[in-house]
Amino acid sequence: MITDMAEESNTAKDNHMAELAAALNERFKPLEVNYDQYFAYLKIEPGALPAVMQSLYDDWGMNYLGNLDAVDYGEEFEVVYHLYGIPAHDKKIAVKVRVPRQNPSVPSLIAIYPTADWQEREAYDLMGIQFTDHPNLVRVLLPDDFSGHPLRKDFGKGV
Amino acid sequence: MIETETYTINIGPQHPSTHGGLHVEAIMDGEEVKDAIVHVGYVHRSVEKIAESRTYAQFVPYASRLDYLASHLPTLGYVQAVEKLAGIIVPERAEYIRVIVSELSRIASHMIFVGSLAIDLGATTGMVYCFRDRERIMDMFEMSSGQRMIASYMRLGGISADLPESFYPAVESFINDLPGMIAEYHGLISGNEILQERCKDVGILSAQDAVAYGVTGPNLRASGVDYDLRRDDPYGIYPRFEFRVPTGQNGDSWDRFMVRIEEMEQSGRIIKQALRDMPSGEIQAKVPRILKPEKGREVYHRVESSKGELGFHLVSDGSDKPYRVHVRAPSFINLMVLPLICRGGKLQDVITNIATLDPVLGESDR
Numbered sequence: 248m249i250t251d252m253a254e255e256s257n258t259a260k261d262n263h264m265a266e267l268a269a270a271l272n273e274r275f276k277p278l279e280v281n282y283d284q285y286f287a288y289l290k291i292e293p294g295a296l297p298a299v300m301q302s303l304y305d306d307w308g309m310n311y312l313g314n315l316d317a318v319d320y321g322e323e324f325e326v327v328y329h330l331y332g333i334p335a336h337d338k339k340i341a342v343k344v345r346v347p348r349q350n351p352s353v354p355s356l357i358a359i360y361p362t363a364d365w366q367e368r369e370a371y372d373l374m375g376i377q378f379t380d381h382p383n384l385v386r387v388l389l390p391d392d393f394s395g396h397p398l399r400k401d402f403g404k405g406v
Numbered sequence: 407m408i409e410t411e412t413y414t415i416n417i418g419p420q421h422p423s424t425h426g427g428l429h430v431e432a433i434m435d436g437e438e439v440k441d442a443i444v445h446v447g448y449v450h451r452s453v454e455k456i457a458e459s460r461t462y463a464q465f466v467p468y469a470s471r472l473d474y475l476a477s478h479l480p481t482l483g484y485v486q487a488v489e490k491l492a493g494i495i496v497p498e499r500a501e502y503i504r505v506i507v508s509e510l511s512r513i514a515s516h517m518i519f520v521g522s523l524a525i526d527l528g529a530t531t532g533m534v535y536c537f538r539d540r541e542r543i544m545d546m547f548e549m550s551s552g553q554r555m556i557a558s559y560m561r562l563g564g565i566s567a568d569l570p571e572s573f574y575p576a577v578e579s580f581i582n583d584l585p586g587m588i589a590e591y592h593g594l595i596s597g598n599e600i601l602q603e604r605c606k607d608v609g610i611l612s613a614q615d616a617v618a619y620g621v622t623g624p625n626l627r628a629s630g631v632d633y634d635l636r637r638d639d640p641y642g643i644y645p646r647f648e649f650r651v652p653t654g655q656n657g658d659s660w661d662r663f664m665v666r667i668e669e670m671e672q673s674g675r676i677i678k679q680a681l682r683d684m685p686s687g688e689i690q691a692k693v694p695r696i697l698k699p700e701k702g703r704e705v706y707h708r709v710e711s712s713k714g715e716l717g718f719h720l721v722s723d724g725s726d727k728p729y730r731v732h733v734r735a736p737s738f739i740n741l742m743v744l745p746l747i748c749r750g751g752k753l754q755d756v757i758t759n760i761a762t763l764d765p766v767l768g769e770s771d772r
Binding site: 314316318331365387389 | 452618729
């Protein structure tokens with residue numbers, strides 16, 4: 248009985264995220280859009296990030312940047328932003344940008360989301376992502392004289 | 407006004423009021439705090455890197471050690487994230503037991519908050535009362551998991567063992583005594599005029615700043631923002647319980663204190679309902695011994711921990727080990743507003759503000 252209800256509500260969530268993904272696709276013409284029952288995923292160019300985020304903040308009520316982190320995919324890094332709205336609980340958007348390993352630079356979002364400050368410093372510290380226009384991009388967890396970025400997959404492997 | 411030279415006072419990293427290894431550089435102009443620079447990372451243990459060389463199940467004890475004052479809450483966040491990733495359905499009874507131990511963890515964490523605020527502000531006796539009451543929760547955790555503080559009790563798809571018979575009378579008497587304990591804290595701590603003077607209108611955080619800086623949990627609610635993930639982005643079986651989300655008005659240290667006291671009462675209500683409705687049955691779902699979530703899948707799962715939004719971002723590459731684990735630590739992000747709320751205050755207010763932001767450095771530094 249309870250399982251059925253859960254399944255039903257999952258389908259409803261799927262439909263909701265599908266609508267959200269379609270609306271995002273319509274509005275931003277991103278590189279890629281997809282969704283699961285928890286998030287609508289929006290993949291965009293790094294250069295478009297500040298404009299897209301500003302618009303999500305202003306027009307979609309996404310005023311809360313819940314999480315920011317980076318994933319090492321070998322040739323590229325992916326920076327992921329999980330956005331929510333307070334009190335707009337129904338929209339959940341994950342914005343992703345991919346940057347090349349040789350030049351991993353992403354515009355900083357401090358001007359829109361002050362909470363990005365330490366989270367960007369952490370992504371720089373542990374993964375080596377360069378956030379342009381960040382006023383104080385220094386290490387936050389590791390000592391200042393540490394060399395390398397330990398969450399990179401090649402860290403400590405002589406590369 | 408005469409320009410005076412500023413000077414720096416270092417608070418921590420080795421100082422009892424910093425609740426672990428936290429270093430605050432207070433830039434002083436006379437008696438006034440001009441600015442504060444926060445340094446974290448003294449207990450960085452590279453938990454996220456370790457996760458990449460452990461299987462999904464092996465990481466559970468590491469998750470427990472993130473927030474050692476409420477170890478069930480980060481464990482819950484992690485196991486639920488993996489369950490989302492791999493599509494595991496948890497048996498009903500295990501869900502109820504998870505809620506009971508999680509809410510007990512929340513009460514224990516808030517008791518530490520009240521006690522450590524008291525001792526930071528010089529009220530040693532108040533601290534002893536809170537730790538006395540918290541001890542009863544630690545005893546219950548010892549009964550259920552064999553561990554007092556870092557009880558890696560939850561498993562992927564369930565919990566490690568059913569509750570022993572001795573647990574029920576202990577939890578029932580604790581819940582019945584909880585209102586009396588809280589009344590005692592009010593009499594001993596919140597009724598104290600010195601404590602009130604040192605908390606009221608100290609470290610005011612506006613609702614707007616709280617949201618902008620990503621402050622979550624009781625700190626956000628104290629600023630008047632009615633946002634609790636247990637209600638607003640529910641996980642597990644939380645929609646089945648009735649509870650109120652307490653909020654403050656001024657966002658000062660006093661509100662942060664009072665919100666947590668009220669949250670203890672509400673957690674007591676949830677535990678009561680869980681004990682009443684708990685069915686009998688299985689406590690562990692059938693989970694493959696070698697769990698390999700589908701390649702390319704990722705989840706971000708968040709729970710309301712005693713400190714705020716605790717999130718896990720997991721990425722799978724189809725192997726038995728996670729490709730990437732990121733912990734969104736509420737203590738880390740809440741600490742970002744410390745300079746903001748300290749500016750313009752006195753040095754003594756910095757101590758109050760650290761205490762009422764309630765960071766736990768094991769989680770902040772990961």
